[in-house]
Amino acid sequence: EADIYQTPRYLVIGTGKKITLECSQTMGHDKMYWYQQDPGMELHLIHYSYGVNSTEKGDLSSESTVSRIRTEHFPLTLESARPSHTSQYLCASSDFYGYTFGSGTRLTVV
Amino acid sequence: RKEVEQDPGPFNVPEGATVAFNCTYSNSASQSFFWYRQDCRKEPKLLMSVYSSGNEDGRFTAQLNRASQYISLLIRDSKLSDSATYLCVVNDEGRSQGNLIFGKGTKLSVKP
Numbered sequence: 001e002a003d004i005y006q007t008p009r010y011l012v013i014g015t016g017k018k019i020t021l022e023c024s025q026t027m028g029h030d031k032m033y034w035y036q037q038d039p040g041m042e043l044h045l046i047h048y049s050y051g052v053n054s055t056e057k058g059d060l061s062s063e064s065t066v067s068r069i070r071t072e073h074f075p076l077t078l079e080s081a082r083p084s085h086t087s088q089y090l091c092a093s094s095d096f097y098g099y100t101f102g103s104g105t106r107l108t109v110v
Numbered sequence: 111r112k113e114v115e116q117d118p119g120p121f122n123v124p125e126g127a128t129v130a131f132n133c134t135y136s137n138s139a140s141q142s143f144f145w146y147r148q149d150c151r152k153e154p155k156l157l158m159s160v161y162s163s164g165n166e167d168g169r170f171t172a173q174l175n176r177a178s179q180y181i182s183l184l185i186r187d188s189k190l191s192d193s194a195t196y197l198c199v200v201n202d203e204g205r206s207q208g209n210l211i212f213g214k215g216t217k218l219s220v221k222p
Contacts, residue, residue, distance in 0.1 A: 033209070035212075041214065042197075042212050042213060042214040042215065043154070043197075043212040045209060048209060058209070090153055090154075094210075098144065098156045098159070099154075099156065099210060100156075101153035101154050101155070102153060103152070103153055104152075104153050106151075
């Protein structure tokens with residue numbers, strides 16, 4: 001049973017649309033993360049948060065933005081989707097024992 | 111130099127074989143080390159943490175060599191279900207607030 005949930009699981013959307021990828025966790029973790037992963041490639045950290053009202057950009061430059069208004073919720077928004085945004089987006093949260101990942105959102109921009 | 115380097119494989123082995131994966135990391139200040147497993151088109155899942163003295167979990171043994179900045183994972187008596195990509199993960203101590211850095215992964219394919 002998952003403790004971190006991502007929706008939608010798959011999304012196909014047209015260029016120029018605004019989209020929000022949802023991520024929620026029920027574990028009460030303060031730390032949350034967004035990773036981007038292309039097929040067969042490594043995970044790249046694009047955003048992270050260490051608590052409510054805290055957000056930071058990760059190692060990989062991204063045109064997306066995030067917000068952290070509630071501990072359990074860490075949505076990622078793309079204001080204007082482009083084909084170059086096609087990828088898998090993985091949300092994670094962590095505590096002392098390690099990271100837990102959501103099932104991911106597979107985004108295709110056409 | 112990449113932060114975390116792994117042999118991408120693929121490693122194609124028969125059932126029952128013993129297989130070893132190696133990983134090197136660049137940040138000598140790193141304090142936390144992990145192996146994650148990622149199945150095709152799935153999210154990564156923690157396989158095991160890696161402790162300084164080495165640790166074992168069933169058929170899996172992890173070793174850490176801080177002097178050489180080297181981590182290994184040994185899988186004994188490999189099963190078909192072990193087929194996956196194994197990610198070496200290190201915390202970026204002293205930088206980026208200690209977030210985890212993921213290697214590209216080593217792909218393992220266990221054949222009958």
